[in-house]
Amino acid sequence: MNTIHEIVLNWGIFERMLAFVLLAPLVGGLLAGIDRKVSARFQGRYGPPVLQPFYDAFKLFQKEKIIVNKFQDFNIVLFLLFTIFSGALFFAGADLLLTIFSLALAGTFFVLGGFCVGSPYSHLGAEREIIQQVAYEPMIILVAIGMYQVTGSFKVSVIAQYELPLILYLPGVFAGFLYILTIKFRKSPFDLSMSHHAHQEIVRGLTTEFSGSTLALIEIAHWYENVLLLGMVYLFFGFNPWLAVFVALATYLFEIFIDMNYARFKWQLTFGSSWLFTAVAGVSNIIVLSLMR
Amino acid sequence: MGWFKRSPWVLHYNATSCNGCDIEVIVSLTPLYDLERFGIINTGNPKHADILAVTGSVNEKSRQVLLNLYEQMPNPKVVVAVGLCATSGCVFQDCYNVLGGVDKVLPVDVYVPGCAARPESIIDGILKACEILEEKYSQRKKTGYPAAKE
Amino acid sequence: MSVLIFLIVFPLVISLLALVLPRGFHIRKTIGTAANVVLCAVPIYLLVANLDQGPSYFRLESGFVDILIFLLEVLIAGYLIYLSVRAKRYLPVVLVLIQMSMMIGFEFAYGHSIQVEHALFMDKFSIIMALIVGIIGSAICLYGFGYMPEYHEHHPEVKDRRNYFGFLMYLFLSAMFGIIFSNNLLWLFFFWEVTTLCSFLLIGYRDDKASQDSAFRALNMNLIGGVVFAFGIVYLFVTTQTMELDKLLLLDQGTVLLPAVCFAFAGLAKSAQFPFSSWLTGAMVAPTPVSALLHSSTMVKAGVYLILRVSPVMDNTVAAQMLTLIGGVSFLVTALIAISQSNAKKVLAYSTISNLGLIVACAGVNTPAAVWSALLLIIFHAVAKSLLFLCVGIIEYKLGSRDIEDMDFLIMRLPKLTAVMMIGMAGMFLAPFGMIISKFVTLKAFIDGNPAMAIILAYGSAATIFFWTKWMGKIISIRHGEAEVVEHTVSTWEWITLGILAVATVAVCLAFPFISIHVIDPYIMELFNTAPVIDMFNVLVVFAIMFSLLIILPLGLFYYAFINKHYKRVGTYLGGANVSNITFEGAMDSTQPIQLKNYYLEKYFGEERLFYVGVFVSLTLIFIMFGVAAI
């Protein structure tokens, strides 16, 4: 592990970007498979093979292309491209804020895809997706602000190398981040806009009209995004790479656990509680930090 | 590699089932039978589905819906008739509004018998459908994809 | 200097021409076009000629002009009193009387002793403003040629006073140039009042009850600002014998804090910050060119212009912090209210107030980075927002509604216009275009200075995403089948303007490093002796995104429109109950069309719920601001 760490440190920007682009879908897909397996075990089932997400993706690529209008898939392609791009930026050690904005851009394309098809289910899903975006956006920006306050830099490379444990300075921010991470991972109780489990009141929400290879692209974008988010968890524990990787994985399991234990919230509760929790945990932490200096 | 065999997604439609077969379909998702271990997912959306599992006989009202759903599924796709009603119309076949089994409307690939069909046989039927799915896919590949149509 | 005087006098001449030349006279349009070309060209010349120069000040023997201005001021006051009395509204009368008695008394007591060394001046900031006023202003006047005939077609009850309209628009441009080039505060004040007058008259153009109400509300609030402005000038001169903007900045902070706060207050009123925001939303009854020119891109910018000018005086005081917070409150609250609005012009108005709030907050923070981003915000916002207003103006008459809910499938009905609108919206909120670049820097500026503001910004940007994305989604949704295309009825004048502004929106995004290095940085250097260092890598990344989008978007659209053929087109999923692709079978065998509506969350972000919160919080902050300045 330590040697891996050193090798990664010696890589240039483009090597890291390339590594992310190639490896992230593997890691992300594997994590998704573990997610399904663990979820099944929580429910006393045997569950699908760990590689199941890959099987699904391969199958989807083999399906016929059906569309509602010509341009719907373009939004999804852009969504995927910008998700990959934000992730690549992050792992290249670039500006954290820039990564966040670029991820928001990707998210916007996703929402526009949902609106574009003009279908009721999709429309409702897109509307809810915006609400989710609005719910988590402040907290994600606060994460960047908090890290800047402690390390004095927005650069991911600097933050990751920071000697002292960030988590000791940013416990509130971390808690807030965990909270909205549930939204970002699209887990219950916050999986309003689309759900991975049995299709609920709005069928498959945003993705209702996307099928075949486009649906696979959405899944893959989601894998990239998950890896990026776990990368952000890593930053909180960057002082010790071993611990950081461990905590990132533990976080993932924790989110699965939450997923299994909650029914879906209404959007009012999702939105209100996210902003409130952001205010209580995140904002207070930021203010304490600014007073400390 | 047969990816269809490993990840068949099922759309379940209740044509006019008495709910007996529906419950059996749902039961096969529960921990005891656990359909998901074959990678099977119960979707609610024809656009994501590979297999259309129909329960109950077809009547005047459900006919059009069945056609719509089938039309909106991307190829390759198969239809599974679950339960006696879906296969033949069962005791309802002489009703004034009942057309009969699903095969009166759609090309059915697998018939699962039973009133109600047992979960074991439903799972069996769906796995059978997976084979047909693979076949259809390789056939499509041989004949080439049909060109775009509006 | 002659260029500056030309810029002030030239629109005045045009405005008189617009008034006297009879309508239907073909030469009107020719003159208008020529004038607009000149108005665009001269500020550009000004920029090119002064690219490497610092600020320049101009001495002017102006005894005669001073007297003329004074007389005109009295005249305007008289006219305003006449109008108010005729409309039986007495608050403006009182305000005008207070203001005039102050100014007249001042003139007689001190008039002879006023020594103004440099009456006019020009620096990079003025040039930026001149470019905005010149280019956008003249573009919008062109748009007016196409728009006004249609306006009168749709509103036969409104008296056709097109000449008067043109007169006011050009008069306003002249006054705007006056504001940005005046160093003499008395002149600045005069031009300030002229813009108030123009705004008042233009809002009341329709001359019905609603527009009269809005016009008088705008007048009242701006007059309150004007009274405080006048008080500031008198106080400043009495205590320090200074009447010049540049000298003001050199004086001791303690003595000039109060006048500076007075000026900032006037600026708040003019740029419709809380507690004055209601006049701007009311002003949306005016014809669209007015909203685009006065109420989004220029006149309200005069407010933040003045605030940015005086904010160095308030540096590091509690007053400055209060100013920052007022800006912050306006930014956040109006962004939230905008979520609940479905009237397109109102959404634009609230978003305008919100962005101005951000600029005010930057002025309050007053670090190099903050001022840097304030200037960029002014530029980006002016271009993109006026573009959006003009688009909405066209849509309003093509669809017969300005409600966002009626803009379904806009891309099918007005495809090119929708594309232009998307550019404008992208400029308003999408990374990496326009506003986001400056928001990015603003955030960094806030964290060092004022973390509370950083938090407000975090919440506010989330709200911003909400109302823009859902509107954007609305206009790009596509349905099956044909829709009637109504685009060909848009006049050429309107297209030209939209073209200019759309290109400008993209151009300022692409040119922002150039603008930053050659125009903004020198200005910051003069103010602070350091310029903010912008991380080159980030700029590169931003550019990578912009360029790839500029390339991918057209290519992708082309690919999906013409090349991609491997698909089968099916209807939307409607639970299998499709009758056709846009209708489904409802209860009782009925056929129902699909209807898609957006969320407005009025219960949470309704106007009546949040408006007073903003007003009371900001009133408190204003009292504190004056309190600390007066002590």
Ligand code: SF4
């Ligand atoms: S087959 Fe039997 S259980 Fe199934 S739907 Fe028909 S009647 Fe009901």
